[in-house]
Amino acid sequence: MLPKIWRFTLALLLLTGCGDKTEVKVSDAPPPAQKDVGKPVTGDWLVIHSLSDPELLNPLTSSDASSSEVLNYVFETLLTRNPKTLELKPAVAATRPEISQDKLIYTFKIRQDVRFQDGRPVTGEDVLFSVKAIKCPFVNAPFLRVYFNSLIDAELVDPYTIRFVTKEPYFLNESVLGGITLLPRHYYDPENLLQRISVRQLAQDPAKLPAEAKKFGEQFNRNFNRSPLGSGPYKFSHWKTGREIELARDPNYWGNGKEGIDQPHLDRLKFRIVNNMDAALTLLKSGGLDYMEVLTPVQVVRGTNSERFKREFKKYEYYAPTYTYIGWNNDRPIFRDKRVRQAMTYLTDRKLIVQSVLFGLGEVVDSTIYFFRPEYDKDLKSYPFDPQKALALLHEAGWQDTDGDGVLDKVIDGKKTPLRFEIKVNSGNAVRKSVALVLVEELRKRGIDARVRELDWTIFLNDVKNHQFDAVVLGWQMQTTEPDMYQIWHSSQAANKGSNAISYKNARVDEILETYRREFDPQKRIQLYKEFQEILNDEQPYTFLYVGKRASALQRRFEGVEVFPDGLRPIDWWVPVGRQRYTSVASAQ
Amino acid sequence: MTSYLAQRLLLMIPTFIGITLIGFLIMRLAPGDPAELRAAGGLGAAGGAGISLEKRGAVDEAMAQWRAQYGLDKPLHVQYLVWLQNLFTLKFGDSFKDSQPVWDKIAERLSVTIKLNVWSILVVYLVAIPLGIYSATHANSLGDRITTVVAFGLFAVPLVWAATMAIVFICGGDFYYLFPPGGVESLDFSEQWPLWKKIQDHAWHLFLPVVLLSYSGFAALSRYMRSSMLEVLGQDYVQVARAKGLGEKIVVFKHALRNSLIPQVTLLADILPGLIGGSVIIETIFSIPGLGQLGFESVLARDYPTVLALFTVSAVLTLIGILLSDLLLAVVDPRIAFGRRQQ
Numbered sequence: 001m002l003p004k005i006w007r008f009t010l011a012l013l014l015l016t017g018c019g020d021k022t023e024v025k026v027s028d029a030p031p032p033a034q035k036d037v038g039k040p041v042t043g044d045w046l047v048i049h050s051l052s053d054p055e056l057l058n059p060l061t062s063s064d065a066s067s068s069e070v071l072n073y074v075f076e077t078l079l080t081r082n083p084k085t086l087e088l089k090p091a092v093a094a095t096r097p098e099i100s101q102d103k104l105i106y107t108f109k110i111r112q113d114v115r116f117q118d119g120r121p122v123t124g125e126d127v128l129f130s131v132k133a134i135k136c137p138f139v140n141a142p143f144l145r146v147y148f149n150s151l152i153d154a155e156l157v158d159p160y161t162i163r164f165v166t167k168e169p170y171f172l173n174e175s176v177l178g179g180i181t182l183l184p185r186h187y188y189d190p191e192n193l194l195q196r197i198s199v200r201q202l203a204q205d206p207a208k209l210p211a212e213a214k215k216f217g218e219q220f221n222r223n224f225n226r227s228p229l230g231s232g233p234y235k236f237s238h239w240k241t242g243r244e245i246e247l248a249r250d251p252n253y254w255g256n257g258k259e260g261i262d263q264p265h266l267d268r269l270k271f272r273i274v275n276n277m278d279a280a281l282t283l284l285k286s287g288g289l290d291y292m293e294v295l296t297p298v299q300v301v302r303g304t305n306s307e308r309f310k311r312e313f314k315k316y317e318y319y320a321p322t323y324t325y326i327g328w329n330n331d332r333p334i335f336r337d338k339r340v341r342q343a344m345t346y347l348t349d350r351k352l353i354v355q356s357v358l359f360g361l362g363e364v365v366d367s368t369i370y371f372f373r374p375e376y377d378k379d380l381k382s383y384p385f386d387p388q389k390a391l392a393l394l395h396e397a398g399w400q401d402t403d404g405d406g407v408l409d410k411v412i413d414g415k416k417t418p419l420r421f422e423i424k425v426n427s428g429n430a431v432r433k434s435v436a437l438v439l440v441e442e443l444r445k446r447g448i449d450a451r452v453r454e455l456d457w458t459i460f461l462n463d464v465k466n467h468q469f470d471a472v473v474l475g476w477q478m479q480t481t482e483p484d485m486y487q488i489w490h491s492s493q494a495a496n497k498g499s500n501a502i503s504y505k506n507a508r509v510d511e512i513l514e515t516y517r518r519e520f521d522p523q524k525r526i527q528l529y530k531e532f533q534e535i536l537n538d539e540q541p542y543t544f545l546y547v548g549k550r551a552s553a554l555q556r557r558f559e560g561v562e563v564f565p566d567g568l569r570p571i572d573w574w575v576p577v578g579r580q581r582y583t584s585v586a587s588a589q
Numbered sequence: 590m591t592s593y594l595a596q597r598l599l600l601m602i603p604t605f606i607g608i609t610l611i612g613f614l615i616m617r618l619a620p621g622d623p624a625e626l627r628a629a630g631g632l633g634a635a636g637g638a639g640i641s642l643e644k645r646g647a648v649d650e651a652m653a654q655w656r657a658q659y660g661l662d663k664p665l666h667v668q669y670l671v672w673l674q675n676l677f678t679l680k681f682g683d684s685f686k687d688s689q690p691v692w693d694k695i696a697e698r699l700s701v702t703i704k705l706n707v708w709s710i711l712v713v714y715l716v717a718i719p720l721g722i723y724s725a726t727h728a729n730s731l732g733d734r735i736t737t738v739v740a741f742g743l744f745a746v747p748l749v750w751a752a753t754m755a756i757v758f759i760c761g762g763d764f765y766y767l768f769p770p771g772g773v774e775s776l777d778f779s780e781q782w783p784l785w786k787k788i789q790d791h792a793w794h795l796f797l798p799v800v801l802l803s804y805s806g807f808a809a810l811s812r813y814m815r816s817s818m819l820e821v822l823g824q825d826y827v828q829v830a831r832a833k834g835l836g837e838k839i840v841v842f843k844h845a846l847r848n849s850l851i852p853q854v855t856l857l858a859d860i861l862p863g864l865i866g867g868s869v870i871i872e873t874i875f876s877i878p879g880l881g882q883l884g885f886e887s888v889l890a891r892d893y894p895t896v897l898a899l900f901t902v903s904a905v906l907t908l909i910g911i912l913l914s915d916l917l918l919a920v921v922d923p924r925i926a927f928g929r930r931q932q
Contacts, residue, residue, distance in 0.1 A: 047776065052886075053878075056687035140688070142652065206654070222688050241697055242878020243772060274771050274876045279756050282770040286761025306763055458621035458891070 040560060042249070044580040045268040046570055049280045049292040053242055053273055056225035059181045060133060061140040070271060073247055073264075073571070074117075075230035078108055078127070079178025083564040086481050088175060089260065092122065092182050092231065096174070103169035103520065106177050110160045115254040116184045117235045124156045129185035131164075132194045135202040137209070138217020147176055154199040171520050172484060187229050189216060233264035233571070245271040265560075265574035268582070285309065290555040291570070297359045297431075300551040313553045318563050319363065320550040321370045321478040324432065325542040326423070326439070328471050331503040333412045334419060335470070339397040341540040345383040346390035347442050354546050357434045362546040367533050368485055370478040371547070372565060375526050377533040383540075387446060394419075401447055408447045420449040421470035426460040432473040435545065465497040472501075478547075480565050482525075485532070486513045504541040557581065594916075601908050606673070612900045613669050616893055623685050623891040624652040624661065659685065672897065681898040686890055691898045694883065699865065701773055702872075702879035705795060706864045709802035717807045718853075721814020725849075726841055728819060736811070744808035752801050752874045760797075768797045771876035798875050802868055813856070818849040854917050861910035862903045 054067030059075050062068070080091040090096060092114050097106040114122035131154045133139055150173065153165040164177050185192070193216040201209065228236050233255060234247035247269040255261035272289060274280040277296050281303060283289050295304065295315070304315060328335040328344065335341055350364045366383070369376045399408040399419055408419040423436045436452040443450045450471075455463065463469050476488070487493050490513050493500035512532045519525050536542075552568055554561060557579040560572045575581070656662045660671060675682060681691040720740065724733045756762070760770035769775070773794050782790070821827065822845050830840045865880055872882040880899060887895040919925045 056689075061688075137654065140655070142655065222683075225687050225689065240878075242876070242882065243774070244776075270776070272772070272776070273878075275882070276756070276771065276874045276876065278753050279760070279770040279874060279876060282756050282760045282762040285763065286766055286770065288761075288769070288772075288776055303763075308763070456620070458625075461625075462620065 038576060040263070040265050040574040041577055042265050042574070043267055043577065043583070044557075044575040045270055045290075045582040046266045046558070046573065047270045047272055047288070047290045048570070049284070049289050050245070050271040050273045051277075051280075051294075052275060054245070057228045057236070057239065057245075058220075058225045059183055059228060059230065060144060061221060061225070063141075063144070066271075070245055070247065071228060071230075072232075073234035073269060074228045074232045074236055075181045075183075076114075076232050077179050077181055078110075079174070081481065081566075083566060083569055086565055088178055091261070092127075093178070097164075097177070099174065103173075104166050106164045106166070106174060107157065108162050108164070108177070110162065112160055113254055113258075114182075114231055115252070116187070116231045117229055117250050117252075118184070118187070119252065120184065120186060122182060122184075122231055124159050124162050126182060126185045127162050127180065128154060128156055128199075129189060129194060130180050130183045131162075131199055132197065132202060133183060133188065133216075133220065134180070135199055136194065136197075136213055136217055136220075137202070137206040138214050138221075140217070140221045151177070152200065152203050169518055169520075171517065171525070172482060175481065182231055184229055184231075188220060188224060193219075233262065234269060237268075242273055244273060247271075262571045264571055266570070269570065284313070284553060290558070292553045293550075293568070295551045295553055297361050297551075300361060301359045304553060312556060314556055314561075316552045316554065316561075316563055316568060317361070317549050318567065319372075319547050320567075321480050321547065322475050323365055323368070323478060323547050324435065324473065324475045324545045326435075326471055326473050326545065327502040327542050328540075329467060329469055329502050330505070330541055331467060332421070332470055333417060334421060337397050338539050339393045340399075340419075341543070342383070343390035343393040343397075345540050345543040346386045346393070347446060347448075348439055348543050348545070349385040349442060350545055351385065353435055353438055357431055357438070358546065358548060361549040361551065363549075365544050365547050366537060367544065368476070368478075368488065368536065368542075369483055369529065369533060370480060372480070373483060374522070375483055375529045377530045377537075380533060380537045387442070391446060406447060407449045418449065419447070422451055422453050423471040423473060424453050424455060424460060424463060424469045425473045426457045427454045428457065432475075436473050464501045467494075467501060467503060469501075473545075482522075483529075484517060485529075486517060489513060489532075489536070502541055504539075506535060506539065509535055590919075597912055597915075601912070605904065605908060608904045609673065609676070609897075609901060610669065612904070613672065613897060614665075616896055616900075617665060617668075619891075621891045623893065624655050676901065681901075682894040684887075684895050685892045686887070686895070691894050694895060695880065695898060695902070698878055698880050698883050701877060702866075702881065703864055704791075705798055705802065705868075705871075705877065705879060706866065708795065708799045709806075710860060710863065712799060712803040713806035713810060716803070717810035718814050720807065721811040722818055722841065722846065724811060724815040725818035725822060728815075740808040740811050743804045746805070748801060748805065748868075748870050749874070751804075752797075752871060755797055755801065756874070769794050771874075773877055798871050798877060802871050810853075810856070813852065814849070817852045818845060821845045821849040851918070851922050854921055855914050857914040857917060858907070858910040861913070862906040865903060865906065 050066055050069070052066055054062060054070060055064050056062045057067055057071060059071055062071070076092050078091060078093040079088045079096065081087065082089050088096060090111075092111060094109040094111045097108045099106055108127070110122065110124055110127060112121075116122060116126075131148075131151070134141065134145055134148055135151070137145070139145075150167040150170065151164055152167050155163055157163050166173050166177075193212040197210060197213055202213070206213075226239055231254065233250060233253045235250045237246040237248045239245045249264050249267050253264065256263070272283075274283055274289075277299065280289065280292060281295070281299055284292055300315070300317070303309075304313070326344070326348070328341050330336065354360060354362045354364060363371075364382065365371060366380045367376060394408060398410045400410070401408050402416075403409065405418075409416055410419070411417070423440065425432045425436050427433075433452065433454060440450045440452055460472075464472055464474070487499045489500060489504060489509055491500070491505040491507075491510050492498070494503040494505065509532055512528050516525055516528045516532075519528065550567070554568070557575050558573045559576060560574050561568065562572065653662065660668060663671070672682075683689060684691050684694055687694075717740075720736055724736055727733050755768075756770045758764045759767045762770075773791065775790050775794075778787075778790060822841075827840060827845055830844045831837075835844075869881040869885045871877065872879045873885065884896065884899045886892075887899070
């Protein structure tokens with residue numbers, strides 16, 4: 001699972017697959033009208049659409065979006081984010097950590113009133129165990145563990161204070177450490193196998209670890225996949241494979257009535273698994289669902305605009321922090337020249353793409369940073385659709401149709417090269433394919449011979465990682481929190497299957513990215529990234545396309561609904577007594 | 590007969606090994622690496638490319654560990670032999686996806702798939718056999734032509750389209766609400782309900798999937814039935830039956846029908862694997878957690894143990910189905926005698 005706070009830091013690192021499961025972010029919807037509905041009360045259920053079964057419900061080893069959506073209600077982290085400002089704030093920790101002068105040591109104090117859902121109190125031992133579980137090399141969470149690489153030691157100062165030691169200063173370390181999911185030691189490690197193994201040991205060679213570590217890993221991977229237990233506001237009740245997952249509000253939740261802690265109101269959250277979007281919308285209309293977090297663009301434009309629908313449901317539209325781009329392989333001779341890349345952007349009718357492919361549900365962008373972030377540079381030049389300018393640039397760069405075959409060519413490295421390339425897209429993503437087709441159509445008219453190739457996702461990914469492409473249409477998730485663009489744009493990341501798949505290399509950019517990571521002053525970081533974005537804007541290593549909008553539909557009986565930068569937050573919702581639809585015996589406890 | 594049976598059973602062993610070998614190779618030689626998928630966080634967020642370089646080494650190491658844990662680091666032929674060896678002790682291993690035993694995952698989903706398939710096979714037979722008889726007894730009449738056109742028309746309707754139309758128009762959207770648009774039970778379903786209510790609820794949910802799974806099967810089966818019936822109707826003994834003054838009903842249903850059913854016995858071979866086959870399309874569109882869905886998801890996730898287990902089970906059922914239908918053929922048709930030399 002990726003706790004919510006974690007997703008901020010991890011989000012960037014995930015190439016978006018189908019674009020369907022990404023998280024929702026900043027709103028452009030008006031704030032909700034404050035009607036006189038009284039104070040929030042408990043009761044009623046929320047039936048949520050889920051497109052697929054989670055793989056498993058293990059707080060560390062599950063990694064898909066479906067499971068983190070569920071587990072976020074069951075588990076808590078040391079720190080969380082203020083949903084409005086996205087600033088870090090304490091959750092299970094009593095305050096934000098104390099950071100040492102050299103920015104290497106982080107000391108967290110833990111609240112003494114936190115309880116797990118089985119009533120046992122949370123102590124520093126549980127926090128220490130949670131860290132050990134992540135660090136244990138036999139736990140099936142290699143991806144998660146990578147982010148804790150710089151954590152080299154952790155120890156208890158007193159029963160409610162824990163100290164973390166990190167390898168190097170990095171401004172996002174507080175966010176990473178604050179994102180540690182709190183696991184009950186007595187539940188996940190009943191034999192206390194990890195007790196005698198220190199975090200320092202776990203960080204070293206796995207071969208030297210005592211047998212207990214391995215035994216723990218095997219048990220943890222196998223036995224805790226369908227019955228999560230944490231300290232969060234909702235308890236896991238059941239999971240009927242392929243049908244539904246049910247969570248029930250914990251009446252004895254430690255955070256009840258505590259200030260600064262999210263107050264749950266709905267008695268049950270039911271995640272109903274419906275694999276087909278058409279069926280899900282029909283089910284919503286017939287009352288079988290209350291909430292669909294994602295509607296397809298077609299569903300937004302058609303199928304959700306009848307009077308009847310509007311009476312029953314409210315639609316929310318807001319930006320989802322994922323951008324789609326065309327990446328030009330900077331290693332390919334034809335794309336080595338930045339004028340060619342600029343020409344490609346001039347030839348991409350991005351407004352038309354948003355209008356015709358996304359039905360207007362998106363915004364053209366020009367940067368790798370999310371436009372609601374302070375780091376975003378508002379003064380960037382936006383390349384309009386301008387074929388004349390594009391052709392002028394290409395001529396300037398030496399591209400002419402010398403042999404009259406209708407395709408531009410140029411002598412590169414002593415070899416006559418036609419302007420001919422292939423755009424790869426992953427199958428199953430109609431939007432990206434349409435984007436490529438729109439562009440290819442335009443390029444043909446201008447004497448550029450491009451074609452689209454559709455590949456199965458795993459094969460496609462393999463080609464991208466190995467730089468086996470001329471151009472690709474892909475997406476990145478952006479961070480709504482402090483961004484770190486090192487892994488996409490640093491030249492070192494071009495080698496060895498790194499994320500810089502287009503092999504972008506610029507010495508000044510490298511320098512900025514490195515300095516930025518060690519800079520703890522937000523204002524200075526903003527300045528650094530301004531320059532960085534200007535360089536990218538000029539060089540056009542990507543043709544940035546758009547940030548899409550997400551649309552959700554929610555039954556109107558719910559109150560307290562607000563759109564936050566990170567999307568909608570069902571944890572805040574409640575239903576006035578007269579409008580409640582479901583009652584449950586369990587809620588009467 | 591006994592020696593024939595023994596011979597057939599022995600022959601099944603190399604056939605079975607051949608099938609598993611091919612299945613194993615197809616699955617394993619297809620591109621895609623489960624370790625990469627796992628490291629990258631499942632299929633939905635798949636992005637092994639999204640790991641920065643200094644972390645890449647750590648991830649590669651972790652993936653190597655993961656591969657070793659599941660024996661994927663060994664050469665392919667060794668892996669196959671290990672798998673085969675486990676198979677003979679009926680061990681299918683654990684799923685890569687959730688570390689649960691593959692058997693449990695299959696068992697969990699078996700009942701709904703079988704339910705779905707039993708009903709749809711029944712519907713196909715109950716509709717197609719009478720249809721075939723009607724077509725044969727009224728050969729070349731207008732009615733025969735209409736049923737033929739309708740059956741083939743249905744055969745040509747794409748399932749995806751039909752299912753989507755059904756959901757949009759009769760499942761409670763903006764039009765009629767006759768059936769639920771998915772799932773196998775109602776939201777408020779409870780184990781405490783009386784039996785009739787549970788059955789009613791399941792029937793209501795399964796009605797559309799069953800009908801949709803069935804309609805394309807009418808054409809083939811009714812054609813088989815029509816032609817075998819026509820053949821029998823033309824035979825001398827049917828003429829004799831008519832000549833001795835028996836009513837047309839008795840001639841058709843008592844004398845002709847029985848013999849014309851003999852060729853249908855061979856179709857039994859398909860029924861057995863068909864029971865667990867499951868339809869990926871219907872199960873996905875109607876959110877039915879059955880084996881078709883499991884197989885499809887497992888292939889996408891390169892969950893080798895699950896895919897191979899499903900593959901093996903259906904291979905075994907197919908082999909048994911073929912054997913059974915051959916044996917049954919001898920039972921219903923005394924002219925066929927296995928193992929006895931023709932005198």
